[in-house]
Structure formats: structure tokens, C-alpha cells
Amino acid sequence: MSEDFASRYTxxxxxxxxxxxxxxxxxDWLERLKSVGMRHDIALGVMVAILTGQRRGDAASNLFKHVTAVQNDEIVKELFVAVREAIAIASPFVGLPNTMPANFGIIAVLKDRGIASIESKxxxxxxxxxxxxxxxxxSQAIYRGVGNKEVGQMLAQYxxxxxxxNxxxxFGYLCGGSTVFSLAEVETIVVSAIIGLGATRQARSHTKAAMQLGISVEILSTIDAVAQQIAAWNKTPLPEVLDLAQLRNELSSELEKLATC
Incomplete structure (x- = not known):
């Protein structure tokens, strides 16, 4: 990546x-995510999502550059597709200005390698x-058991x-229409971006949503811990550490109510 390209875009x-x-x-953070069972591409997507929430798309692109440095072009293309999808999914939750530097940074990696096109579904x-x-x-699949039905009702009304x-x-085109990630993987990216952003109410809701879709407490705890450390590095500490036991109890209570309806 040239200095001019970096200064103008990334x-x-x-x-x-x-x-x-x-x-x-x-x-090290990437390996920590992989140590709890995340695939390499999902772990990389989670890191990128957290960093877009932290307004550090430049760091996301540097990570992508280092991860792909020793890979052949086919692996680079596969990882590019996964990271591109993670950025697209994160964008409405953290904002386009926070995701564009990451977009340009990963594009620069492909341009530097002379890769002009990507074939993907x-x-x-x-x-x-x-x-x-x-x-x-x-939306119904994601928010089942989260317990905030009134949010959608208020938005629809007013x-x-x-x-x-929305x-x-x-939830239709970006999340439900993904051809790269399963719905559980999509929600993993969403909750990572929101945690990285420091939006505590939404982080709690989407953590419960991720649990409900089968993402383990161990994975979510690791995402939160890595996000906390990234935020500390970025000098923008997050407002709270997620109380995963409490959120799991809240989810269980809501699912029990749904089962009796």
C-alpha cells in the first residue's frame, strides 16, 4: 500500500x-479467538468487526495484510470474501465512515498483489x-427470547x-441474504461490532440473540474480553464487561415464557 493511498483512504x-x-x-488476539473454536475466517471477521466499532479500520486492514502475507492468492481471496462480508454486515451497526477505512485497506492488499477480481457467490x-x-x-429468528419486542413495535408505529x-x-438483504456466513455466524459478527462500539444496551440484546442462536458463552466471553483489550489499546475503554451469566438467565426466562404461550 503506497503512502499516498493510505493517507487518502485508510x-x-x-x-x-x-x-x-x-x-x-x-x-495474539486473533489466536485467542481461534482457541475457543472459531474458524480462522470467522475469528478474523470478529476482529475486523470490533475494530470498525472502535473506529480503527486502519488496524483492521493491517491485520488482514499480516495474516495474508504468507498465503497464496487463492487463500487471500477466500479470506478477503469473509472479511468483506464481515465489514458489510457491521456497517449499519457501526456506521459507514467507520467501516470505509477497513474496506479500502483490504482492497489495497489485493491491489498490491495484482488481484483484479474476486469470484464469489x-x-x-x-x-x-x-x-x-x-x-x-x-429478525424473528435473531430476537427470539431477547425480550425487547417493544423496540420493533415503537419503530413501526413512529x-x-x-x-x-431495518x-x-x-435483516433482509445483509443478514438474512448472506451467502458467506450462516445466521449464527452473521450474529457473531453483529454482536462483535456492537460490543466494539460500546453500545451497552444493544450489546446485551445481541449477546442474548447470539446465545439463542447457539453461540457458546465461552466464545462470547472471549469476544468481550478481546474487545475490552482492543478498546484499552485504542484508549477508548468500553463502558462495562458483559454479565454473561445474567444474560443467559434472562434469555432462559424469556424462552420459558415463549414455550408456555
Whole structure:
């Protein structure tokens, strides 16, 4: 990546006093995620999602560069597709300005290697899929047992445009339409981005959603711990450590209520 490209695209939104990228620490965090059973591509996607929440897309691209440095082009392409998908899924939850530096950074890796195109299975176009229907189904699957039904009701009542966008674009097209990750893997990326962002209420809700979709407490605890350490490195400490035992109890209580309805 040239200095001009980096300054124009990858580093454009980074504060001048930002913590420098540290290869060993970042690779250690990646290995910690893999140690609890995450596939390499999912662990890398989780790291990237946390970093977009932390407004450090530059670090996400550096990590991608180091991870792919010794890989052949086919492996690089496979990892690119996974990271690209993670960034796309994280983007509505953390904001486009926070994800664009990561996008440009991973593009730079491909440009430096002379890779001009990526063959991957794209989402079906809007004429072939009913993304509003998919969005409703996906949203119900994610939030089952989370216990915040009133959120969707309030948005539908008072903010119908936002509600439609939320259903159609986020949970329909992006989350429900993913051809790269399963729904549980999609939610793993979502909760990682939200934890990295420091949005405590949403982090609790999506942690319960991830549990409900089968993501283990061990994995979620490790994601939270890694996010806490990344935030400390970035000098933006997170507001709280997630109380996973309490969240698991809340989920169990809500699922019991649903079972009796």
C-alpha cells in the first residue's frame, strides 16, 4: 500500500494521536479467538468487526495484510470474501465512515498483489428474492427470547421508514441474504461490532440473540474480553464487561415464557 493511498483512504479518519498498530498483540488476539473454536475466517471477521466499532479500520486492514502475507492468492481471496462480508454486515451497526477505512485497506492488499477480481457467490438480486419477507423471518429468528419486542413495535408505529429499512436492508438483504456466513455466524459478527462500539444496551440484546442462536458463552466471553483489550489499546475503554451469566438467565426466562404461550 503506497503512502499516498493510505493517507487518502485508510488513514483519513484516524486521529493523529491514535495508538499504533502492534502486530504481535493483534495476532495474539486473533489466536485467542481461534482457541475457543472459531474458524480462522470467522475469528478474523470478529476482529475486523470490533475494530470498525472502535473506529480503527486502519488496524483492521493491517491485520488482514499480516495474516495474508504468507498465503497464496487463492487463500487471500477466500479470506478477503469473509472479511468483506464481515465489514458489510457491521456497517449499519457501526456506521459507514467507520467501516470505509477497513474496506479500502483490504482492497489495497489485493491491489498490491495484482488481484483484479474476486469470484464469489453474490446475494440474489431484488427481483429474485423477497427481502422484506426474509427480513421479518431473520429478525424473528435473531430476537427470539431477547425480550425487547417493544423496540420493533415503537419503530413501526413512529418511524415507519426506518422500520422498513431495518427489515428490508439490514435483516433482509445483509443478514438474512448472506451467502458467506450462516445466521449464527452473521450474529457473531453483529454482536462483535456492537460490543466494539460500546453500545451497552444493544450489546446485551445481541449477546442474548447470539446465545439463542447457539453461540457458546465461552466464545462470547472471549469476544468481550478481546474487545475490552482492543478498546484499552485504542484508549477508548468500553463502558462495562458483559454479565454473561445474567444474560443467559434472562434469555432462559424469556424462552420459558415463549414455550408456555
Amino acid at each position: 488513514l483519513a479518519n484516524i486521529p493523529r494521536n491514535a495508538a499504533p498498530y502492534q502486530t504481535v498483540r493483534f495476532l 453474490s446475494r440474489a438480486n431484488f427481483a429474485k428474492e423477497d427481502y422484506e419477507k426474509i427480513g421479518h423471518t431473520t 418511524m415507519p421508514d426506518f422500520s422498513t429499512y 427489515t428490508f436492508s439490514i
